[in-house]
Protein backbone atom coordinates (compact mmCIF):
# COMPACT_ATOMS: atom_id res chain seq x y z
CA UNK A 1 0.00 0.00 0.00
CA UNK A 2 1.28 3.43 -0.90
CA UNK A 3 0.00 5.26 2.15
CA UNK A 4 -3.58 5.24 0.85
CA UNK A 5 -6.09 3.74 3.28
CA UNK A 6 -6.64 0.07 2.66
CA UNK A 7 -9.75 -0.92 0.72
CA UNK A 8 -12.89 -1.33 2.85
CA UNK A 9 -13.43 -4.99 2.00
CA UNK A 10 -9.85 -5.89 2.89
CA UNK A 11 -10.10 -3.99 6.18
CA UNK A 12 -13.22 -5.89 7.20
CA UNK A 13 -11.70 -9.23 6.21
CA UNK A 14 -8.74 -8.29 8.43
CA UNK A 15 -11.18 -8.00 11.34
CA UNK A 16 -12.09 -4.29 11.40
CA UNK A 17 -15.60 -3.03 12.12
CA UNK A 18 -16.57 -0.14 9.82
CA UNK A 19 -19.33 2.34 10.52
CA UNK A 20 -20.64 1.85 6.98
CA UNK A 21 -20.04 -1.76 5.95
CA UNK A 22 -18.67 -2.49 2.50
CA UNK A 23 -21.32 -3.85 0.15
CA UNK A 24 -21.47 -5.96 -2.99
CA UNK A 25 -23.97 -8.52 -4.33
CA UNK A 26 -23.69 -12.07 -5.53
CA UNK A 27 -24.53 -12.11 -9.28
CA UNK A 28 -24.19 -8.32 -9.34
CA UNK A 29 -23.23 -8.60 -13.02
CA UNK A 30 -26.20 -10.28 -14.58
CA UNK A 31 -29.57 -10.33 -16.23
CA UNK A 32 -31.33 -7.83 -13.93
CA UNK A 33 -29.18 -5.13 -15.60
CA UNK A 34 -30.33 -3.90 -19.05
CA UNK A 35 -26.73 -3.15 -20.04
CA UNK A 36 -25.83 -6.81 -19.29
CA UNK A 37 -28.71 -8.16 -21.36
CA UNK A 38 -27.71 -5.91 -24.23
CA UNK A 39 -24.08 -7.02 -24.25
CA UNK A 40 -25.03 -10.67 -23.81
CA UNK A 41 -27.27 -10.46 -26.90
CA UNK A 42 -24.30 -9.11 -28.87
CA UNK A 43 -21.89 -11.73 -27.53
CA UNK A 44 -24.06 -14.72 -28.36
CA UNK A 45 -24.22 -16.94 -25.31
CA UNK A 46 -23.19 -16.79 -21.68
CA UNK A 47 -19.97 -18.75 -22.29
CA UNK A 48 -19.03 -16.33 -25.07
CA UNK A 49 -19.07 -13.63 -22.39
CA UNK A 50 -16.99 -15.69 -19.96
CA UNK A 51 -14.22 -16.55 -22.42
CA UNK A 52 -13.90 -13.13 -24.04
CA UNK A 53 -11.79 -10.81 -21.84
CA UNK A 54 -13.25 -7.66 -23.48
CA UNK A 55 -16.82 -8.75 -22.71
CA UNK A 56 -16.08 -10.31 -19.31
CA UNK A 57 -14.22 -7.19 -18.17
CA UNK A 58 -17.03 -4.97 -19.38
CA UNK A 59 -19.83 -6.90 -17.61
CA UNK A 60 -17.79 -7.04 -14.39
CA UNK A 61 -17.41 -3.24 -14.56
CA UNK A 62 -21.10 -2.54 -15.28
CA UNK A 63 -22.43 -2.81 -11.69
CA UNK A 64 -19.34 -0.99 -10.38
CA UNK A 65 -20.03 2.01 -12.64
CA UNK A 66 -23.74 1.99 -11.87
CA UNK A 67 -23.60 1.49 -8.10
CA UNK A 68 -20.00 1.92 -6.91
CA UNK A 69 -19.98 -1.40 -5.06
CA UNK A 70 -17.00 -1.92 -2.75
CA UNK A 71 -16.05 -5.15 -4.53
CA UNK A 72 -16.12 -6.51 -8.06
CA UNK A 73 -16.34 -10.26 -8.61
CA UNK A 74 -14.71 -11.71 -11.68
CA UNK A 75 -17.31 -12.57 -14.32
CA UNK A 76 -16.96 -16.30 -14.98
CA UNK A 77 -18.66 -19.48 -13.80
CA UNK A 78 -17.86 -22.36 -11.47
CA UNK A 79 -18.37 -24.78 -14.39
CA UNK A 80 -15.49 -23.43 -16.48
CA UNK A 81 -13.15 -25.68 -14.46
CA UNK A 82 -14.86 -28.96 -15.46
CA UNK A 83 -14.73 -27.70 -19.03
CA UNK A 84 -11.00 -27.06 -18.66
CA UNK A 85 -10.69 -30.61 -17.33
CA UNK A 86 -12.03 -31.82 -20.68
CA UNK A 87 -15.80 -31.99 -20.21
CA UNK A 88 -18.25 -30.55 -22.74
CA UNK A 89 -20.24 -27.67 -21.23
CA UNK A 90 -23.23 -25.85 -22.66
CA UNK A 91 -26.13 -23.82 -21.30
CA UNK A 92 -29.73 -24.48 -22.30
CA UNK A 93 -31.65 -21.22 -22.45
CA UNK A 94 -34.11 -20.94 -19.58
CA UNK A 95 -32.93 -24.22 -18.02
CA UNK A 96 -29.28 -24.10 -17.02
CA UNK A 97 -25.97 -25.89 -17.49
CA UNK A 98 -25.40 -29.26 -19.16
CA UNK A 99 -22.24 -31.40 -19.16
CA UNK A 100 -21.49 -34.87 -20.48
CA UNK A 101 -21.35 -36.55 -17.07
CA UNK A 102 -18.61 -38.55 -15.36
CA UNK A 103 -20.39 -41.28 -13.44
CA UNK A 104 -17.74 -43.78 -12.29
CA UNK A 105 -14.06 -44.06 -11.50
CA UNK A 106 -13.29 -45.35 -15.02
CA UNK A 107 -14.64 -42.08 -16.47
CA UNK A 108 -11.97 -40.14 -14.57
CA UNK A 109 -9.30 -41.39 -16.96
CA UNK A 110 -11.01 -39.31 -19.67
CA UNK A 111 -10.30 -36.09 -17.76
CA UNK A 112 -7.18 -33.95 -17.96
CA UNK A 113 -4.77 -33.34 -15.09
CA UNK A 114 -4.57 -30.37 -12.73
CA UNK A 115 -1.76 -28.74 -14.70
CA UNK A 116 -3.50 -29.02 -18.08
CA UNK A 117 -6.31 -26.55 -17.43
CA UNK A 118 -4.62 -23.24 -18.17
CA UNK A 119 -4.99 -23.16 -21.96
CA UNK A 120 -8.78 -23.18 -21.66
CA UNK A 121 -8.78 -20.84 -18.65
CA UNK A 122 -6.22 -18.39 -20.05
CA UNK A 123 -8.91 -15.84 -21.06
CA UNK A 124 -10.19 -15.83 -17.46
CA UNK A 125 -6.73 -14.89 -16.16
CA UNK A 126 -6.54 -12.17 -18.81
CA UNK A 127 -9.89 -10.78 -17.59
CA UNK A 128 -8.58 -10.66 -14.01
CA UNK A 129 -5.46 -8.84 -15.18
CA UNK A 130 -7.47 -6.24 -17.08
CA UNK A 131 -9.85 -5.72 -14.19
CA UNK A 132 -7.07 -5.14 -11.73
CA UNK A 133 -5.91 -2.31 -14.01
CA UNK A 134 -9.37 -0.84 -14.68
CA UNK A 135 -11.18 -0.95 -11.35
CA UNK A 136 -11.37 2.18 -9.20
CA UNK A 137 -8.57 2.15 -6.61
CA UNK A 138 -11.03 1.66 -3.73
CA UNK A 139 -12.71 -1.41 -5.27
CA UNK A 140 -11.56 -4.88 -4.23
CA UNK A 141 -11.30 -7.57 -6.92
CA UNK A 142 -12.68 -10.97 -5.88
CA UNK A 143 -11.66 -14.13 -7.72
CA UNK A 144 -13.63 -17.33 -7.19
CA UNK A 145 -14.19 -20.98 -7.87
CA UNK A 146 -16.81 -23.54 -7.00
CA UNK A 147 -15.97 -25.72 -4.02
CA UNK A 148 -15.15 -29.31 -5.03
CA UNK A 149 -18.40 -30.85 -3.76
CA UNK A 150 -20.64 -28.41 -5.65
CA UNK A 151 -18.58 -28.72 -8.83
CA UNK A 152 -18.71 -32.51 -8.49
CA UNK A 153 -22.52 -32.49 -8.23
CA UNK A 154 -22.71 -30.91 -11.71
CA UNK A 155 -19.95 -33.13 -13.17
CA UNK A 156 -21.66 -36.30 -11.97
CA UNK A 157 -25.26 -35.39 -12.84
CA UNK A 158 -24.38 -33.49 -16.00
CA UNK A 159 -26.77 -30.74 -14.87
CA UNK A 160 -28.25 -29.07 -11.81
CA UNK A 161 -30.42 -31.38 -9.67
CA UNK A 162 -32.81 -30.60 -6.82
CA UNK A 163 -31.19 -33.06 -4.39
CA UNK A 164 -27.73 -33.80 -5.86
CA UNK A 165 -28.70 -37.48 -5.81
CA UNK A 166 -26.29 -38.75 -8.49
CA UNK A 167 -23.20 -37.43 -6.65
CA UNK A 168 -24.50 -38.55 -3.26
CA UNK A 169 -25.14 -41.99 -4.63
CA UNK A 170 -21.61 -42.36 -6.07
CA UNK A 171 -20.13 -40.94 -2.84
CA UNK A 172 -21.68 -43.71 -0.71
CA UNK A 173 -21.31 -46.57 -3.21
CA UNK A 174 -17.68 -45.94 -4.11
CA UNK A 175 -15.92 -43.63 -1.65
CA UNK A 176 -12.51 -44.35 -3.17
CA UNK A 177 -13.46 -43.47 -6.74
CA UNK A 178 -15.50 -40.47 -5.62
CA UNK A 179 -12.59 -39.35 -3.43
CA UNK A 180 -10.38 -39.37 -6.53
CA UNK A 181 -12.83 -37.05 -8.29
CA UNK A 182 -12.90 -34.70 -5.28
CA UNK A 183 -9.08 -34.73 -5.12
CA UNK A 184 -8.78 -33.92 -8.82
CA UNK A 185 -11.18 -30.98 -8.48
CA UNK A 186 -9.47 -29.80 -5.27
CA UNK A 187 -6.00 -29.84 -6.81
CA UNK A 188 -7.13 -28.19 -10.08
CA UNK A 189 -9.01 -25.54 -8.12
CA UNK A 190 -5.83 -24.64 -6.23
CA UNK A 191 -3.96 -24.16 -9.54
CA UNK A 192 -6.89 -22.21 -11.05
CA UNK A 193 -7.19 -19.86 -8.09
CA UNK A 194 -3.42 -19.41 -7.80
CA UNK A 195 -3.42 -18.09 -11.39
CA UNK A 196 -6.28 -15.72 -10.55
CA UNK A 197 -4.29 -14.34 -7.61
CA UNK A 198 -1.15 -13.98 -9.74
CA UNK A 199 -3.27 -12.04 -12.27
CA UNK A 200 -4.52 -9.63 -9.60
CA UNK A 201 -7.41 -11.15 -7.59
CA UNK A 202 -7.15 -9.73 -4.04
CA UNK A 203 -9.67 -11.98 -2.29
CA UNK A 204 -10.82 -15.51 -3.10
CA UNK A 205 -14.34 -16.80 -2.56
CA UNK A 206 -15.26 -20.49 -2.64
CA UNK A 207 -18.90 -21.23 -3.56
CA UNK A 208 -20.26 -24.44 -2.04
CA UNK A 209 -23.87 -23.94 -3.13
CA UNK A 210 -24.91 -27.51 -2.34
CA UNK A 211 -23.01 -28.22 0.90
CA UNK A 212 -26.40 -28.40 2.64
CA UNK A 213 -27.01 -31.73 0.90
CA UNK A 214 -24.16 -33.39 2.79
CA UNK A 215 -25.08 -35.22 5.97
CA UNK A 216 -23.12 -37.05 8.62
CA UNK A 217 -19.38 -37.43 8.14
CA UNK A 218 -19.78 -36.46 4.48
CA UNK A 219 -20.03 -32.74 5.30
CA UNK A 220 -16.58 -32.87 6.85
CA UNK A 221 -15.12 -35.16 4.21
CA UNK A 222 -16.44 -33.46 1.05
CA UNK A 223 -17.28 -29.87 2.05
CA UNK A 224 -15.03 -28.87 4.96
CA UNK A 225 -11.85 -30.83 4.19
CA UNK A 226 -11.43 -29.80 0.52
CA UNK A 227 -12.27 -26.15 1.29
CA UNK A 228 -9.73 -26.07 4.12
CA UNK A 229 -7.14 -27.71 1.90
CA UNK A 230 -7.67 -25.11 -0.85
CA UNK A 231 -7.56 -22.16 1.56
CA UNK A 232 -4.51 -23.51 3.40
CA UNK A 233 -2.53 -24.11 0.21
CA UNK A 234 -3.43 -20.69 -1.26
CA UNK A 235 -2.42 -18.95 1.96
CA UNK A 236 0.88 -20.84 1.94
CA UNK A 237 1.56 -19.63 -1.60
CA UNK A 238 0.21 -16.10 -1.05
CA UNK A 239 0.67 -15.12 2.61
CA UNK A 240 -2.07 -12.81 3.84
CA UNK A 241 -4.52 -13.69 1.03
CA UNK A 242 -8.07 -13.37 2.42
CA UNK A 243 -10.44 -16.25 1.67
CA UNK A 244 -14.24 -16.19 2.00
CA UNK A 245 -16.11 -19.48 2.39
CA UNK A 246 -19.75 -19.98 1.38
CA UNK A 247 -21.01 -23.34 2.64
CA UNK A 248 -24.58 -22.61 1.61
CA UNK A 249 -27.21 -24.46 3.60
CA UNK A 250 -24.63 -25.83 6.04
CA UNK A 251 -26.62 -24.68 9.12
CA UNK A 252 -24.51 -25.69 12.17
CA UNK A 253 -21.70 -26.67 9.79
CA UNK A 254 -20.88 -22.97 9.58
CA UNK A 255 -19.27 -23.31 13.01
CA UNK A 256 -16.83 -25.88 11.66
CA UNK A 257 -15.85 -23.48 8.89
CA UNK A 258 -15.37 -20.65 11.38
CA UNK A 259 -13.29 -22.89 13.67
CA UNK A 260 -11.07 -24.13 10.83
CA UNK A 261 -9.02 -20.95 11.16
CA UNK A 262 -8.33 -20.47 7.44
CA UNK A 263 -11.39 -18.44 6.42
CA UNK A 264 -11.27 -14.69 6.92
CA UNK A 265 -14.92 -14.34 6.04
CA UNK A 266 -18.00 -16.53 5.77
CA UNK A 267 -20.93 -15.76 3.50
CA UNK A 268 -24.18 -16.72 5.19
CA UNK A 269 -27.18 -17.88 3.20
CA UNK A 270 -30.72 -16.61 3.71
CA UNK A 271 -31.57 -19.39 6.20
CA UNK A 272 -28.89 -18.38 8.74
CA UNK A 273 -30.30 -16.21 11.56
CA UNK A 274 -28.32 -12.97 11.69
CA UNK A 275 -28.20 -12.89 15.51
CA UNK A 276 -26.87 -16.46 15.57
CA UNK A 277 -24.17 -15.47 13.06
CA UNK A 278 -23.29 -12.49 15.25
CA UNK A 279 -23.12 -14.55 18.46
CA UNK A 280 -21.43 -17.67 17.10
CA UNK A 281 -19.41 -16.72 14.02
CA UNK A 282 -18.52 -13.05 14.10
CA UNK A 283 -15.90 -13.25 16.87
CA UNK A 284 -13.96 -15.65 14.64
CA UNK A 285 -14.58 -14.43 11.07
CA UNK A 286 -16.05 -11.50 9.17
CA UNK A 287 -19.66 -12.22 8.27
CA UNK A 288 -21.07 -11.51 4.80
CA UNK A 289 -24.77 -11.62 3.94
CA UNK A 290 -27.65 -12.29 3.94
CA UNK A 291 -30.52 -10.18 2.60
CA UNK A 292 -33.21 -12.22 0.85
CA UNK A 293 -32.83 -11.56 -2.93
CA UNK A 294 -36.64 -11.56 -3.14
CA UNK A 295 -36.57 -8.14 -1.47
CA UNK A 296 -34.88 -6.70 -4.56
CA UNK A 297 -37.94 -7.75 -6.54
CA UNK A 298 -40.51 -6.50 -4.04
CA UNK A 299 -38.70 -3.41 -2.70
CA UNK A 300 -40.93 -1.30 -0.51
CA UNK A 301 -40.96 -1.02 3.24
CA UNK A 302 -39.85 -4.64 3.72
CA UNK A 303 -36.60 -3.98 1.86
CA UNK A 304 -35.86 -1.01 4.11
CA UNK A 305 -36.80 -2.87 7.30
CA UNK A 306 -34.73 -5.99 6.56
CA UNK A 307 -31.73 -3.98 5.40
CA UNK A 308 -31.78 -1.92 8.59
CA UNK A 309 -32.23 -5.04 10.66
CA UNK A 310 -29.06 -6.61 9.22
CA UNK A 311 -27.11 -3.39 9.77
CA UNK A 312 -28.25 -3.28 13.40
CA UNK A 313 -27.54 -6.92 14.18
CA UNK A 314 -24.32 -7.50 12.24
CA UNK A 315 -22.98 -3.95 11.92
CA UNK A 316 -21.36 -3.99 15.39
CA UNK A 317 -18.67 -6.40 14.18
CA UNK A 318 -16.70 -7.13 11.00
CA UNK A 319 -19.49 -7.16 8.42
CA UNK A 320 -19.84 -7.14 4.63
CA UNK A 321 -23.34 -6.39 3.39
CA UNK A 322 -24.52 -8.85 0.72
CA UNK A 323 -27.45 -11.05 -0.24
CA UNK A 324 -28.10 -14.58 1.00
CA UNK A 325 -27.86 -15.81 -2.61
CA UNK A 326 -27.52 -14.22 -6.05
CA UNK A 327 -29.79 -11.43 -7.26
CA UNK A 328 -32.33 -12.92 -9.67
CA UNK A 329 -33.07 -11.69 -13.21
CA UNK A 330 -36.35 -10.22 -11.90
CA UNK A 331 -34.49 -7.98 -9.43
CA UNK A 332 -35.24 -4.29 -9.96
CA UNK A 333 -32.16 -2.07 -10.42
CA UNK A 334 -34.04 0.74 -8.62
CA UNK A 335 -34.41 -1.47 -5.53
CA UNK A 336 -30.65 -2.03 -5.51
CA UNK A 337 -30.26 1.75 -5.36
CA UNK A 338 -32.73 1.91 -2.54
CA UNK A 339 -30.85 -0.77 -0.59
CA UNK A 340 -27.62 1.18 -1.06
CA UNK A 341 -29.22 4.40 0.18
CA UNK A 342 -30.26 2.63 3.38
CA UNK A 343 -26.77 1.18 3.89
CA UNK A 344 -24.81 4.30 3.02
CA UNK A 345 -27.22 6.89 4.41
Ligand code: CP3
Pocket residue numbers: 025026027028029030031040046073074075076077078079095096097144146160207209326
Ligand atom coordinates in the same frame (compact mmCIF):
# COMPACT_ATOMS: atom_id res chain seq x y z
O1 CP3 B 1 -21.64 -13.29 -8.96
C1 CP3 B 1 -21.23 -12.85 -10.05
O2 CP3 B 1 -21.75 -11.85 -10.62
C2 CP3 B 1 -20.00 -13.47 -10.66
C3 CP3 B 1 -20.19 -14.45 -11.68
C4 CP3 B 1 -20.80 -15.79 -11.32
C5 CP3 B 1 -21.71 -16.45 -12.17
N1 CP3 B 1 -21.95 -17.70 -11.66
C6 CP3 B 1 -22.25 -15.91 -13.42
C7 CP3 B 1 -23.44 -16.53 -14.02
C8 CP3 B 1 -20.57 -16.62 -10.22
C9 CP3 B 1 -19.73 -16.37 -8.98
C10 CP3 B 1 -21.28 -17.83 -10.46
C11 CP3 B 1 -21.26 -18.98 -9.55
C12 CP3 B 1 -22.07 -20.16 -9.86
N2 CP3 B 1 -22.37 -20.70 -11.06
C13 CP3 B 1 -22.61 -21.01 -8.85
C14 CP3 B 1 -22.41 -20.84 -7.37
C15 CP3 B 1 -23.26 -19.77 -6.79
C16 CP3 B 1 -24.72 -20.06 -6.80
O3 CP3 B 1 -25.43 -19.37 -7.58
O4 CP3 B 1 -25.16 -20.94 -6.05
C17 CP3 B 1 -23.30 -22.04 -9.51
C18 CP3 B 1 -24.04 -23.16 -8.84
C19 CP3 B 1 -23.13 -21.84 -10.91
C20 CP3 B 1 -23.63 -22.70 -12.02
C21 CP3 B 1 -24.58 -21.98 -12.89
N3 CP3 B 1 -24.26 -20.94 -13.73
C22 CP3 B 1 -25.95 -22.23 -13.01
C23 CP3 B 1 -26.72 -23.29 -12.25
C24 CP3 B 1 -26.44 -21.32 -13.96
C25 CP3 B 1 -27.85 -21.27 -14.52
C26 CP3 B 1 -28.78 -20.62 -13.60
C27 CP3 B 1 -28.96 -19.20 -13.97
O5 CP3 B 1 -28.89 -18.33 -13.10
O6 CP3 B 1 -29.22 -18.97 -15.16
C28 CP3 B 1 -25.38 -20.48 -14.35
C29 CP3 B 1 -25.45 -19.35 -15.30
C30 CP3 B 1 -24.86 -18.05 -14.89
N4 CP3 B 1 -23.70 -17.87 -14.17
C31 CP3 B 1 -25.38 -16.76 -15.21
C32 CP3 B 1 -24.48 -15.81 -14.68
C33 CP3 B 1 -24.56 -14.31 -14.82
C34 CP3 B 1 -26.62 -16.49 -16.06
C35 CP3 B 1 -26.13 -16.54 -17.46
C36 CP3 B 1 -26.99 -15.86 -18.47
O7 CP3 B 1 -27.92 -16.53 -18.97
O8 CP3 B 1 -26.70 -14.71 -18.85
